[in-house]
Amino acid sequence: METIYQLIAGWFAGKPEWLPLAIAIAVPILFIVGVYPAIFAYTTLVERKALGRVQNRYGPNRVGRWGILQPLADGLKLLTKEDIVPRDADKFTHFLAPVIAVIPSVLLFAIVPIAPGLVPVNLNIGILFAFAISTASVLALFMGGWASRNKFSLLGAMRAVAQVVSYEVPMVLAAVAVVMAAGSLSTLDIVKAQTRGGLEIAGWFVFQPWGFVGFVLFAIGAMAESARTPFDIPEAESEIIAGYHTEYSGFKFALFQLGEYLAAIAMAGITVTMFLGGYLGPGIHIPYIGGFIAAFWFFLKLGCMILLNIWIRGTWPRVRVDQLMGFAWKVLLPMSILNIAVVGLWHFMGNKVLAWGVTAAILGLAFVILAKISAAGNIEKRTYRYAN
Amino acid sequence: MIQQISPIPTGMIETQTIEVSIGPQHPSTHGVFRMDAVLDGETVVGLKPVMGYLHRNHEQLAERMTWLASIPYTDRLDYFNSMTNNWALCLSVEKLAGIKVPERAEYIRVIVSELTRILNHSCVIGFMLQDLGAWGTPLLYAFREREKILDLFESLSGARMMCNYMRFGGVRVDMTDAMVAQAKDIVAKFPRFLDEFEQLLSNNEVLLARCQKVGILPKELAINASISGPMARASGVDYDIRKVDKYGVYGRFDFRVPLGEVGDVYDRYYIRVLEMRESIKILNQALRDLPAGAFVAPEVKLRNFKIPPGDGYGRVEAPKGELGFYLVSDEGGKMPYRYHCRPPSFINLTTLEDMCLGHKVADVVIILGSVDIVLGEVDR
Amino acid sequence: MAYDEGLKSELQKSGIFVLPFEQLYNWGRKNSIWPLQFGLACCAIEMIASAASRYDLARFGAEVFRATPRQADLMIVAGTVTKKMLPQVVRLFNQMPEPKYVIAMGACAISGGPFKDGYNVLKGVDRFIPVDVHIPGCPPRPEALIHAIMTLQRKIAGQTLGQDQRWYEKSATTEFPIPAFGAHDLEPPANREVWQPPRNYTDVTIAEVLKK
């Protein structure tokens, strides 16, 4: 916002003072409202096609070339569907829930930088803002599930609350490690802190032992937070029909989907920002076109994260409620706390090569121990005998 | 003092159970099956199976038509495995009428039945993983393999699913050399698919954590509740009708019967994988030894077919368990006086409640998936 | 809803594409038919097979099998409808949002099929709910189901806004009466508003045919 303001303030020298400000505010808003929903629409298409490829089939390809108009057709149809509100539902809450589901997801994009200096709002508490906002989405899930007066919806709502609240903790702690290393809560500063090395790659936090652990923790947390497979238990289709949005039809259902996907995309964006160097990449310092190259790198990384999401969805079974909670509290939480301590160690060790080895050893050992403890009671190797 | 501040007595928090009707339209009830579940939070504290939503009066219809006319109806019992269903009825009728089946027909029957078993088991595993939430990938892989087997069935009988292939005293049409080559090709390629399938799934942590020690069925209960098929063998019951009765020519083949130890969902999953490998062994032997000769007993007159008065029970090892037919013939002998089908998946549901109690809702669907029911057979 | 075809092609030549709202609406509906994940019997397996790799229903944008009727457009009645199941089928149909379509897949759904003589088998689902496309076969091959979906798409493309559509008549209710379980049969045994027996249906008996 500031960058745009500075850029265009000069052009409007003689005009009223509010005009450049208004434009500077309007452009990011239009960008967020225009570009990210388009990404959502095509994510659904890419997801359907990618799942198709995983399953040896084509996926949508009849509407336009390569099925490129499929999301439009879906959107049009969902817009014109009848809107059903169950007779016993709490009508106001039922109406409000999908709206609330979308708002936090959209707000999340406000702090995701896409090019040097180009972030919709450069908040100096950016990361804090993101977590504060993203937790609000659970409210929508619960409202939707509660207002529907459906037992499956209610079960889904309960699961959603339990899951999102639990995964918030390791996720925030994983982010704390990054904040400690970068020394700032601002997303732009976090990206800047990863600037090192020739091709702008070596400094990414994901290449540090603690950063890698943080990345994995954060990615898992983000997946759970946005209820994606294998953590899609709030809407587990094979168990509780469609979970909290069982009773939603037409555009309200589309809004729920929009909120879910936007949250997943925004979380992917934040993951990219915090661990994968944001917009950093070769060639971002070239004059004039550097900004575009940076945006390209950012969206490329974002796309990779989304594809990773889809890939996992196509291949992994779903975990169970108690296992999900156990995993959050027994594995992720200790790991994330240890990770914070390790970042401190990293910070105070002068020799970075030695520090690399030591921290990697500590984290690896901790992971092995935790995996043993958490899995020992359950998983066993079996051999089978044959009848004589 | 410690006594007073120790955990809140359960009476203080008032909890309520909720009653949820899972089905008849539910993605993981494999058709129109219903479970009336009582839930305490996520935990199942009561569960009653309710069936009959696909009760198509197969038995009564069969009592109104000739013996032969019932064969196409048996296809629609367990609509995955029309071949073994046909065989069960033909075997029972042959037992009652004392018909001897030619060698070649017996071998062809073994070949198509074992192919059916492979088809059924791979699809069942696919469905089970679908219930686990694997978004269709294993299921669609299984269906890809199924199509290859169905191609063979189609060239053999003219229909994909409802083959209507067997006749009293043999099979309807002969298996040509080209079809034998096709079957050999399927059998040769199948182990690779199975390896791929296992690589993807058998050691997946989520699958192991979800399936192990869930829905345990003890051996004694399994026998007492008349559980049969892979489900009983997963509980360690050494009972395979192919070995016990040695019907057809099963006595000549070298194959083993895998047995589970624990009797949980994972065992039921893995026993099926192992059984598929044994089926491939049987198929290899049967295709190698397939003799020449008649494919149907020439002395059997299918037109105006009659059975002397009396009753009898015949059974085969269908992929889902013991499939039997209890037939009563009366004075005329042209039509069955009483025609009863002993469906394995119906009886395997007896212990569903015992297996599900105390588990979570998410486990109920995979336990049901591991029982392997087909509603056409449960309700007939 | 008349529009000038000549004017439309005239404008198209100069690079302006005009589309009646009706066509856009129908285009959206027909290309995004989400079926209800609802299998009754044997035909359901072929329904799954048609979504699997060899036949791939997804090409038509119709692979999104929704488990909840609220989000589905199309009900594929795949298999025998028994009298015990029928109230649930009608209820599910009522729960779907308009516009909604029904495909009766297989002989059983059309007429009772081979099980027509049975005491618990409904002789055709069109006795209770309106059916858009019938597919014969026992079971129909997956190609037949794909053809039915294409037929449905053609049917949707030919519909006009505001006329003859159930969901545009404000007075008409879209709730179909759910039959009750009776002591011997369903009550009533058919929904006469949806289904009328064909002419001479009841007064011709098999005895008369035999006399000929």
Next chain:
Amino acid sequence: MIEQLRETIAQAVPGVTLEIIQSTPAAQQPALLVDRDHAFATAKFLKENQQLDFCSCVTGVDYPKLGQIEVVYHLYSVAKKTGPVVLKVRAPRELEQCRVPSLTPLWRGCEFQEREAYDLFGVKFDGHPDLRRILMWDEFTDHPMRKDYVPPKDYEWEPTPHDDTLTRAVEVAGIIPPSAREELEKAKKK
């Protein structure tokens, strides 16, 4: 073989009436007909002393000519891998008296099958833990597998292009739609 078994049971269960019913000549599955009062004791003896631990198949058969309904149990032994031993129990056809002892306490596998026999034949099993209808709905009052059951008249015969084939089928194979059966008989009488 079956004679031997009959002797053993007769010694172990005093007062039991046992009758041997032959199957078809080829099937070689003779059955033991037990009187209702001693059926449970006999079954218990068979389970405990003969190791018949697997009750495979339970079903009813309606004999309007005898005025009786028969319940047939097929017992196998998993431990000894032998069988089947066929146990038959008969009860009068009248709904009030149509009662036999339930064997569910011995073999749980009978649970659903006895419910099915109750649903379709109207046999009441004394001692069954949960005797409800299983296949038909609860409000249903008939027992459709009985030979004298009349199905509801919702089968409306449609004229079809292949009426000739149908006519031939009726004449040759005797396959008649149930609702048309009465009409056909009337027509024949005329």
